[in-house]
Amino acid sequence: MRETSPTPGGRRPTRGVVLALSDITSWSWPEEASAAGLTTIATHGMAGDSAEFMQSEVGEEFRTRCERAGVEIEHELHAARELLPRELVAHHPDMFRMNEAGDRVPDANLCVHSQEALEMCCQNATALARALAPTTGRHFFWIDDGQPMCRCPRCRSYSDSDQALILENRLLTILRKDNPEATLAHLAYANTLWPPTDVKPLPGVFLEFAPIQRRYDLPFGVRDARSDREKAPSHGEQLDALDANLELFGAEGAQALEYWLDVSRFSGWNRANVARIAWDKRIVEADATLYHDRGVRNVTTFAVWLDGDYVRRFGTPLLREYGDALRC
Numbered sequence: 440m441r442e443t444s445p446t447p448g449g450r451r452p453t454r455g456v457v458l459a460l461s462d463i464t465s466w467s468w469p470e471e472a473s474a475a476g477l478t479t480i481a482t483h484g485m486a487g488d489s490a491e492f493m494q495s496e497v498g499e500e501f502r503t504r505c506e507r508a509g510v511e512i513e514h515e516l517h518a519a520r521e522l523l524p525r526e527l528v529a530h531h532p533d534m535f536r537m538n539e540a541g542d543r544v545p546d547a548n549l550c551v552h553s554q555e556a557l558e559m560c561c562q563n564a565t566a567l568a569r570a571l572a573p574t575t576g577r578h579f580f581w582i583d584d585g586q587p588m589c590r591c592p593r594c595r596s597y598s599d600s601d602q603a604l605i606l607e608n609r610l611l612t613i614l615r616k617d618n619p620e621a622t623l624a625h626l627a628y629a630n631t632l633w634p635p636t637d638v639k640p641l642p643g644v645f646l647e648f649a650p651i652q653r654r655y656d657l658p659f660g661v662r663d664a665r666s667d668r669e670k671a672p673s674h675g676e677q678l679d680a681l682d683a684n685l686e687l688f689g690a691e692g693a694q695a696l697e698y699w700l701d702v703s704r705f706s707g708w709n710r711a712n713v714a715r716i717a718w719d720k721r722i723v724e725a726d727a728t729l730y731h732d733r734g735v736r737n738v739t740t741f742a743v744w745l746d747g748d749y750v751r752r753f754g755t756p757l758l759r760e761y762g763d764a765l766r767c
């Protein structure tokens with residue numbers, strides 16, 4: 440059993456699921472997660488929706504049930520769009536990212552060399568963090584999903600990973616004013632798969648690694664495996680990126696964010712065509728060992744659209760097998 444010793448901060452290593460709010464409200468997730476030996480449920484979607492949910496009566500009931508079941512609550516969110524309200528572009532275009540054509544555009548993210556933009560993000564992150572109140576003190580305010588960062592003259596020599604980290608260092612500093620133990624994820628994923636090279640993480644910024652471009656019919660450790668999606672890096676290249684990130688951020692606090700139970704991914708993100716999860720316990724066990732051998736103690740998976748409707752159609756998911764795989 441590998442899970443019994445606590446992480447250096449005294450917190451249990453995470454064995455989690457990341458869910459849409461509609462998953463949480465349509466199935467008995469707190470009790471099912473607890474019975475499977477899982478430690479953590481994270482919400483996923485718009486940050487404002489998660490915050491509103493947690494402040495609602497239904498959210499309060501969810502919090503109570505999780506507490507009773509011994510399950511932590513977190514929120515894993517692509518939040519840049521909400522940290523910097525888009526309507527500000529009309530009067531403050533310099534807060535927004537510059538595209539390759541040299542125009543300031545509100546489509547995603549921000550200019551991380553705009554102090555006004557960073558301050559606005561910090562102010563909104565503080566309010567969101569108070570409303571979300573993750574029970575672990577771990578925060579996930581990621582940049583917008585797979586979207587480019589700023590190409591202005593001051594930003595463009597910095598990679599998207601470096602620009603994300605400039606924002607994260609500022610957010611962590613402000614979040615620690617409310618909670619000195621707060622930590623914040625740096626998401627290595629898509630355009631931030633490779634680590635920052637010019638900016639160093641402040642202590643408390645931890646690595647979260649989400650290999651969305653891998654295959655799920657083979658273990659992650661099969662280095663020459665490659666998805667047939669265009670320009671997908673091989674497993675080996677993605678693992679090299681993981682190792683390079685671990686070198687910069689350290690393994691302490693690091694988290695793998697997987698897709699083993701992600702109904703939305705297995706369905707091609709098409710809600711009209713929900714597909715059964717392609718579950719292979721041996722692959723999940725091999726992957727869990729791969730992460731553990733690298734010192735990654737926190738492991739979670741998207742399980743979006745694993746809801747009441749999915750259970751009625753396909754039966755109860757193999758959550759115990761998942762929980763066991765992370766422990767064996």
Ligand SMILES: [Zn+2]
Pocket residue numbers: 536537549550551552553589590591592593594595
């Ligand atoms: Zn910029």
